Amino acid sequence: MSPINTAPVQTPLEARAHATFDALMRALSYPGRPQTLKLEDGRTAFAAIAEALLDLEVTAFSTEQSLEADLRATGAKLVSLERAEYVFMPHLTEAQLPLLQRVNRGSTLTPDDAATLVIGASFAEESLEPAQRLRLRGPGIQDSLEVRIGGLPLEFWRVREAVIAFPIGWDVFFVSGNQILGLPRTTIVEVL
């Protein structure tokens, strides 16, 4: 047996992808608590998330063409919204809200088939945009948690509530600059 004498080291890409995933995992484990991504060279959080999660085994969709090169670079297949396992919506507009109803929500037999959404929003404290006050409850939240999330059509929250019938439903990562905030399908959102 040839002994492995020294522990291998992470390549820069591995280290970066690992750190991004760590933030995603903590964001989803503690919904509503922003996590910070380390972004280099003007990379967007969307590209960083794609790099950590996507490869040629999965499918993706983006509402913005500008993001498609980043998605394609991972090897992921760009497909229609209905078939996409990862859906990127950097600027969710009022007009795009109906798209949310076409996203794969999974089934009771395979709720893990549901898509994961990555949506641009603003929740950083210094943000000047008007934000919606929300009260979150559910797994990952001790009792309840109040957060402010802006940069989204207000209707978003009604649409989300309408499509989720646990375990059916999709999970969201909100992106605001280099910050991410997780909202799994289990989180109950009360608009204040």
Place this chain on the structure above:
Amino acid sequence: MAYVAARGGEAAILEAERLYKVMLGPLGMAQVRMLTDHLPYLLDRVMGEASLYAPELAALAVAQTGGDLYEAVLLLRAYRSTQPRLAYAAPIEQDAITTVRRVSAAFKDIPGGQVLGPTLDYSHRMLEMNVLRGQPTTTNSSVDVSSTVSSSPTVFPALAAWQRQAGLLPEITADTTTPDEIPDVTREPLLFPVSRSHKLQSLARGDTGGILALGYANMRGYGAVHPTINEVRLGYADVILTHPVTGVHFSAGQVRVSSAEIVTNFAGDPHDPRLELGFSATLGWNEVKVIAASMLDLSMGKAGHASQTPEFVLYHTEPVESSGFCIHFKLPHYVTFQSSLEAMRGVKQLERADDLLEMAEKVDA
């Protein structure tokens, strides 16, 4: 540290491994070469179960584990899972396999002819005692086998193709699934109901002994199928890749493969009965395995004994999973044992309390 050090677990496992290696003796290229040169059927079996075609690595795995085949397969599988996927090879067609042996039990003669090829089937199974007396047998290379090779064609059609033409087997439509879209049991878990690709892949890398045991159970009477061997084939198949830049198809090399077709009659419409085909193929030459596996392919999914249900067959013939789980019972289980012991003592206590109560009532009476 005193609390943990008292058990010396870490030192103990290092010593135990060292003792094993001392008893096995030093390992060198000589052992690896001896295995690749002289035990090809052993390596074929290991490579098939590992689903990694690499004779030198298989020889190293067998040598390193002292011939413990389950350990050897695990070594190769663990190595395999570190290797990136660079490309998808084209499917291998039966009639493109350079065939050295193909026999059919269904007909006296078949298109292309019966080719016995290399086999021990008709040998007298007697130990060659002369070897022990220092008189080696003549080596393979000194025998001129060119006449037997050149006397027959090297590629043969599948017998099933003839049966299909003759209307004995149902027509099949060409499958347009591209190689990268074929479900891959090494990249995704086996789920039920099982896809046919997962079924055939699982059989291909199944434990030879396990596949034989369940296949035999089906042949012997637990299955509802009375099989005839259409053909058993041993040969060399080209691994055809597509050049990523030029798009040219080229052979990256050849692998030893074996395949078997089995048919049963009176399938389908009772008024228009057809034959039904069972198929299996694996890396390496392993006739017992492909015959038993094609039997299982045919009988799986037919209602009946557990040995015919895909879940039962495919889960329990997985060599790495079954052997690993079997030996894991050597691990300490004292916490779980303690927990169930407590539950059992609890029940005993309830019973004892009852007995005392009953006695007390009798005394009162």
Place this chain on the structure above:
Amino acid sequence: MSRLSELTHDWQDHSYAFLDEASKRELRRKILKAIAIPGYQVPYASREVPMARGWGTGGLQVTLTLVAPHDTVKVIDQGADDSVNAANIRRFIARVAGAATTTDTLRCTLLQSRHRIPEERLLEGQILILQVPEPEPLRGVETSSAASAVLHADADYGLMWLSLYEQIVRHRRVILGASYPVMVGGRYIMAPSPIPRWDVPMLHQAAHLTILSAGREKRLYAVPPYTDVRPLEFDDVPFRIEDQGGEVCYRTGAGHKFLNELPQDDGSSRFELSDSGYGEKLLRRQAGETVEIGATYYDERGGFYHDDLLR
């Protein structure tokens, strides 16, 4: 565009933490799904690793995906850091990931365990990875995994309740030992892995994330922090943790903790703490060292730290 220098690196026998990036990405995707659907068993490919199936390969794949050079890893088997298999897994993780190791529950960032949860409470940010031999809690009442998947989909748990009821009719109590079935988030019945009943309440409304992974059966699932995990029980036959019979650890004097029974030559038994890292710290404190010991799930009088769970 990636720079060419980013795509190449010096030759290594295998990737950092053994698994290649593609395997890790698959596990990342599945772990996120598991967190989003608490208690649901997510199927995953489960690559072979250099350890036999059934020896913690599921937990190991999760740990290898989560570990980074700055992590501190603790590995226990039956509660003990020095159990041979725990020692082996810890040695492997340190060897392929260069992570620090510890026996102190308070200091670890990742804790891989077989059959136990430590007595000291895990905190926010720590991750507990439980090795799972049998992820399907319904296997005892439904052998087919295809059929049990449908039962989970329909939340049709009648068979499970019936089997508990039958145990009570027959033995006047639930006779399950370890691996006691729990209801997660009010939706999924889950196998908590073969931890003793003593440990089951520790999963309820915990501050930490728990990931459970079965390598051989190719399923992983999670209990996010602050999630309801309730053992199955009837109103009139409540769930019961193991009765420690008032025994205390013969080395530390600690009571109201999970104890190993050690049979003695004279036919009697004596008892020691199952949690070796905790025991070690108690002994060091008794020897006069300054040792930080965390709050425990069960207090000195046996009271559990959440008061809404054990009746």
